[in-house]
Amino acid sequence: MSSNLAVRLAPWLYTATLFIVWEAACRLFKIPTFFLPPPTAIANAFVEYWTPIYRHSLYTLSTTLIGFGMAVGFGLLLGLVVGWSRSIYAGLYPLMIGFNAIPKVAVVPILVLWFGIGFVPAVLTAFLISFFPIVVNVATGLATIEPELEDVLKALGASKLDIMRKVGIPRTLPYFFGSLKVAITLAFVGSVISESIASNYGIGNLMLQAQAQFQVPLIFAGLVALAVEGIVMYWLMAILEARMTGWAQRSGFAQA
């Protein structure tokens, strides 16, 4: 179908348009490369510095994924605990909000103090920044069970654990998988922040070095590498979400 094709082509078309307009603007207004390099200059930087970009990207990807994995495990667990009981919810919620409000840049020096620079603080920052949306979503899924359904099950003699297993957890899955998309992008933010403050590796560090040497196209190449990694991870999470929770995605709302 033509509308289907349009939807499939749209992302490439929009991305291509962005780069073309960018390139054209740079040439038209004679913007200096050290201010805003055109896409062609960035592409050149990519070719020239391919090996370091590749190595540092892989490093960032690994810290991000490890931190994200920890966030998934911990977030899921904490979300279930918080959603389990109203009093735990009441007790932990302000703490979590407060914690989430702390800029993670401010936490990195403490992590460095404890663990030294490099790998560990990057992983932990990725973890700390990305678990919150998972907790909130899992807890929300549990907190919004219809009271009537709960009554139906209680009148059958169901225990709280029964209700959790049969209703709570399955109905939370769409919220959980939905939150993974947000969490993975946040995890990248976390690891890059930490790398640019306290590491000798990773894309964040690469960009910092490039900046010190005034290699502006390389800075932008780092940004693009990050964006690509972010898109790929987000896309994988979206596929996972669609596979695991197809039943929750029936709405035709955004299909036009």
Added chain:
Amino acid sequence: MSAFITLDGVSHAYGGLTTAPAVEGLSIAIEEGEFAAVVGPSGCGKSTLMKLATGLQFPFKGSVKVAGEMVTKPVKIAGMAFQAPTLLPWRTTLENLLLPLEIVEPHRSEMRRRRVEYAARAENLLTSVGLRGQGEKYPWELSGGMQQRTSLCRALIHEPKLLMLDEPFGALDAFTREELWCVIRDLHAARKITICLVTHDLREAVFLADRVFVMSARPGRVLVERKIDLPRPRDLDVTFTPEFQDIVQEMRSHIVRARQ
């Protein structure tokens, strides 16, 4: 012999003793096998009555007895259906029906071994409410009326002695509603089951019930109890007879008074 469900001078307040009670001095007795209907103004405590009778809420005054036992925890012999069908969207219709069997003993521990038998039972139940062969569909592939039928089946699958229906037809169109009246009527006739139906539709109450209880405005208690002597089996045509309409009219005047 005492009645199957007995509420005796029951008072209940959701927010504890300091808040205004939802029901006060509520007494009602429903016999085994009886079809009872409860009508009353909105917010008068009809749903509260259901929750008290099934052990989902406990009164601060008075006593609740079901099947000869004081209610101190959720009774396990009840099936419930509400205005919203509350089916699980990730389960097929058939799997939704099996849910109570995964909870209630002895079925719970025999689920694996007897799954085929249970599935057949669910299939029969679906057939009896006119949903033959719809078991593989997901709830959202069914119309509102079909979902409500499924919800009724789910309330019946574990063969409860007691069926509690809280405005189960409230969200349906008039035709579907009357179809489902007949479904419930036949289920009641076929199984010796006690049914307690909460409704705000007086015709529904009079058509289906052996006895209709009219409740007062909040705090709710039973104002009037009216035996419905229309012969069974009742056909939908009965709703057009003068006797039927007289009873409905009488009920209406009680309700009007209850609201004042």
